[in-house]
Amino acid sequence: MLNEKREFYLALSIQHLNFERRMNLKLRIWRQRDANSKGALVDYEVKVNPHMSFLEMLDELNETLQQKGQEPVAFDHDCREGICGSCNLFINGRPHGPMQTTTCQLHMRHFHEGETVVIEPWRAKAFPIVKDLIVDRSAFDRIVQAGGYISVNTGSARDANEIPIPKIIADEAFNSAACIACGACVAACKNASAMLFVGAQISKLALLPQGKAERKATGRENGGSDGCGGFWSLLQYRGLLG
């Protein structure tokens, strides 16, 4: 099934490479001048190449807006390779859109001709809007600062296998360490809770011997026990509001 899909897309991209087909989309994008002004969804029409990434599609829209002397759409991005977690868009009712990837790894071939694409910022009280589609996710940083770390003396690098760690545990810790703090979990949760994020920050340390030593202290400081339903109240409660 997966292979069939892959081959299908490969054939599709070759076809598009050759014919440079253009796809008409209607975009409905949240525009908001700054944190305090009222925003609204604004409609745009674009013609895109299905090979484009979602962000390239927005780049092109912005170029045309600038050519017309209009304000480009502000959106966050950095690595564009799925590792930094900056590109956070709520696309057609889902964080990061229809595929299970970051927004920067989403391609226009996953949309169809004539489709309306609604693009909104993450919605959470703890993530205030900066401008248009950009939200301030520094609340995550403050959670990490409050205890999402362990004390390690600096110096020359230690031997990686100095402390034996079973592979299953190492893998599980790595799964949590792979959190890129994108905020999709908060955006998706019906209660805008950061439970997954906080859980990942705790597990990646607490599963390993180095983190176990400080598990209780960091857990408490982290407000780890304050998970579900309480991202905003957690920040308030711990005095972590920006």
Add this chain to the structure above:
Amino acid sequence: MSWVAQTLNSTLGRKLVMALTGLFLCTFLIVHAGGNTMLFRSDGGQAFNEYTYFMTHNPLIKMVSYILYTSILLHAVYAGILTAINRKARPVGYAYARPSENSTWASRNMGFLGVILLLFIIVHMRTFWYEMHFGSVPMATYDGQEYKDLYKVVIWAFSQWPYVVLYTISMAAMAFHLVHGFRSGFQTLGGNHPKYNPLLSNLSWAFGIIISALFAAMPIYVFIQTH
């Protein structure tokens, strides 16, 4: 702050109260539903009245009933607090969201379902509990001993269609509340394991539907019998 106050002020502590009181209410439902099946006996209500006599006179049951009243109050108050916090966490919603991709309808509407249950509990307690304790219930005599004839009150209520409609709708709401609640009560207490999760989910469905259907069958049965 003492650790107790600190825990009860954290969202997790509040969720713990929700889970413990909710699951306690679930155990109550089993006993309550089991006892009430006496209504299905065609003995003029003797078994049912003897059962209600036992439930209102046994000192142990009396004590548990105070825990029950407290649980309902705590559960409703904490539900209000948590629902308010959850709403405040997203002051501006999405213009276009597809919430059913990662959550069930029941899980998103526990507060709404709970309000239906609370209204139901108020009517239910007024009709039976209040009458039993403070109202004038006719008496029945079995083997020379006098019993309050609560059975007559039940028949009086359930032979009227508004009661039957109210009970059926409320039990449908309870089914949804329990299908999500039973399972997530365990989740709140830390019961989440890939091996046991499917079992827990199935149990939750079975529990929610069987208990609610059993309760709903009582007014419907009495209504049919008396018409």
